[in-house]
Amino acid sequence: MIDPASHRPLDGPAASREAALPAAAGVVPFTRRAFAHASEAEMSRILDFYGVQWHYEPTTFPILWNQEGEVVESFSPDFFLPEFDLYLEMTTLKQSLVRKKNRKLRRLRELYPDIRIKLFYARDFRAMMLKYGRFGLAQSLSGASGQLVGGERLGDLSVPEPISLVLPEPGLELGRVPESSAGVTVARRRAGRSTERSATLDRGAAIGDRESETV
Amino acid sequence: MKTVSDLRSDIGEILLNETQIQSRVAELGAQVSNDYAGRSLTLVSVLKGSLPFMADLMRSIDRPLRIDLMEVSSYGGATTESSGLVRILKDLSSSIEGEDVLIVEDIIDTGLTLNYLVRYLRGKKPASLRICTLLDKPARRLVEIDVDYIGFTIPDQFVVGYGLDYGELYRNLRFVGVLRPEVYSGIE
Numbered sequence: 292m293i294d295p296a297s298h299r300p301l302d303g304p305a306a307s308r309e310a311a312l313p314a315a316a317g318v319v320p321f322t323r324r325a326f327a328h329a330s331e332a333e334m335s336r337i338l339d340f341y342g343v344q345w346h347y348e349p350t351t352f353p354i355l356w357n358q359e360g361e362v363v364e365s366f367s368p369d370f371f372l373p374e375f376d377l378y379l380e381m382t383t384l385k386q387s388l389v390r391k392k393n394r395k396l397r398r399l400r401e402l403y404p405d406i407r408i409k410l411f412y413a414r415d416f417r418a419m420m421l422k423y424g425r426f427g428l429a430q431s432l433s434g435a436s437g438q439l440v441g442g443e444r445l446g447d448l449s450v451p452e453p454i455s456l457v458l459p460e461p462g463l464e465l466g467r468v469p470e471s472s473a474g475v476t477v478a479r480r481r482a483g484r485s486t487e488r489s490a491t492l493d494r495g496a497a498i499g500d501r502e503s504e505t506v
Numbered sequence: 507m508k509t510v511s512d513l514r515s516d517i518g519e520i521l522l523n524e525t526q527i528q529s530r531v532a533e534l535g536a537q538v539s540n541d542y543a544g545r546s547l548t549l550v551s552v553l554k555g556s557l558p559f560m561a562d563l564m565r566s567i568d569r570p571l572r573i574d575l576m577e578v579s580s581y582g583g584a585t586t587e588s589s590g591l592v593r594i595l596k597d598l599s600s601s602i603e604g605e606d607v608l609i610v611e612d613i614i615d616t617g618l619t620l621n622y623l624v625r626y627l628r629g630k631k632p633a634s635l636r637i638c639t640l641l642d643k644p645a646r647r648l649v650e651i652d653v654d655y656i657g658f659t660i661p662d663q664f665v666v667g668y669g670l671d672y673g674e675l676y677r678n679l680r681f682v683g684v685l686r687p688e689v690y691s692g693i694e
Contacts, residue, residue, distance in 0.1 A: 340581045340592050341618040342625070343649065375649050409648070414662075418646060419616065421664060421690060423582035424673070 330416055331369050331381050337419070338370070346371040350378075352406075354398040366395045368408055378408035381416065389413075513676055517683035521665055522658060524680040527640075528562065530657045534638065535566020537655060538608065542569055548605045548632075552623065553577035553596065554677070555612035558669040559640045559657075563610060572605075574598045578619060592622055598630070607632040611639040612669045614653060615646035624651065641665070641682065664690070 326332040326347070338345045348367045355364035368378035382392050389412065396410055538547070547567070551560035553575055564573060577596040607627060614620055620637065627635055638655035645662040660682075666672050667679030672690060676683075 336590060337581050337618070340590055341622050342592065343618065343621070372649070377649070379648070411648075415646065418662065418664065422615070423580065425582050 327369075328381065333420075334370065334379075334381060334411075334416075337423075338372070343375075344373050346373065352399055352403060354395060354402060364395070366399050376407055378406060379411060380408060381411045382413065508675065510678075513679065516676070516686055516689045517666070517679075518686040519684045520681050521660060521663070521684055522668075522682040527657075527668060527680075527682065531559065531562045531640070532566045534655050534657055535563055535568070538563075538638065539566075539568040542567075542606060542608075545569075545606050547571040548602055548607045549573045549610050550598065550602070550607055550627065551575050551610045552612075552619075555669040555671065556610050556640070558677075559612055560610045563638070572600075574600065574602070576623070578623065580619070592619075594626070602627065602630050602632045604631070604633050606634045607636070608655075609635070609637045611637065613641040613643060613665070614639045614651070615643040616648040617651045618648060620651055621649045640668070641670075 326335065331347070335345060335347065348369060349371050351365045351367045353362040353365045355362070357363045368380045370379040370381075371377070372379060380392070380396065382389050392410070396408065399406065399408065547569055549560065549564055549567075549571055551557065551573065554577070560573070564571060575596060576594070576598060579593045579595055581592070609620070609623065609627070611620060614637075624635065624637070636654040637651065639653055640657040642653060642656045642659045643662060644659060663684045664672070664687075665682050666676035666685050667682045669677050670682065671677045672685055676685070
């Protein structure tokens with residue numbers, strides 16, 4: 292659930308996790324966590340390492356509605372960094388899927404101009420891995436090969452392109468998924484990811500295995 | 507074992523030559539001297555990459571100053587703790603409480619290390635805390651940090667030299683250059 296005024300998470304596991312964070316020490320690493328992509332898991336470890344608080348997909352932003360006012364497309368940025376009031380979206384997919392994500396990002400920025408979000412492209416991730424001496428890891432995590440479950444791609448989770456663009460009904464609060472439609476949108480996303488998560492991960496094990504092969 | 511000639515041949519392009527660097531460092535030194543007039547300044551350098559910059563910058567500052575050195579573990583490095591958390595490998599030698607402190611960095615890209623360092627040093631209650639970096643790579647910024655002095659803003663390329671390394675090499679080059687991709691692309 293999010294605060295419609297600030298678009299910030301109000302509750303859920305992320306909120307309880309934040310409450311447990313020691314203020315001075317930075318962050319308690321959450322190393323047992325399911326991620327859709329191994330690059331996201333690696334990013335979470337980097338953020339943990341440097342004591343940056345993060346929430347994983349805490350907010351779902353509706354970005355497209357149909358004629359009935361139901362949400363037909365939404366966007367859940369991968370990370371929210373509360374200390375910097377910043378959302379972070381990891382994109383280590385092939386170019387055609389990057390275009391789709393760019394479109395969703397543009398739409399998000401149109402509808403929620405106050406949101407600060409950065410798109411982290413494959414080249415950014417590779418450069419970061421290179422900086423940390425993990426070029427082999429960057430290669431192995433990028434694109435489809437970085438997906439944690441065979442046959443299920445992050446890009447497959449997208450709702451098909453709409454025929455027409457419909458603006459939200461007057462009075463509909465941006466940032467809040469209406470009860471009637473939230474179930475549809477969120478359930479659709481979760482249906483797509485549930486397979487991934489059930490078949491994976493424990494992030495530490497997944498990354499650890501990769502590290503032993505490549506670093 | 508690579509020779510100095512090998513190191514130079516690994517450079518695809520010289521981004522900043524020695525003259526450019528020295529000229530800009532002198533400008534930064536003059537600016538810092540002016541800003542800290544009448545105040546006691548402590549320069550805190552972050553090992554290892556910022557050593558050459560620190561050495562040149564401190565000699566360009568026309569004010570009494572102290573220096574100190576810090577080193578923090580890097581993600582994925584040999585010194586990475588099994589706990590998975592950044593660690594201070596070398597702490598300050600003396601207190602900075604009540605001091606005007608200027609952090610001297612070689613390069614800022616994601617800002618993660620610097621963000622950690624700023625939080626750490628603020629906890630030591632300096633009178634002021636500012637940041638000076640030779641190179642700024644804003645395209646790679648993950649966390650926003652206010653940087654007070656910037657030598658050069660550079661494009662998103664992998665650079666080495668003048669303290670910056672790849673695999674602990676290239677630090678002793680007098681210029682900042684772009685490393686050829688083939689140098690690192692085959693390394694696992």
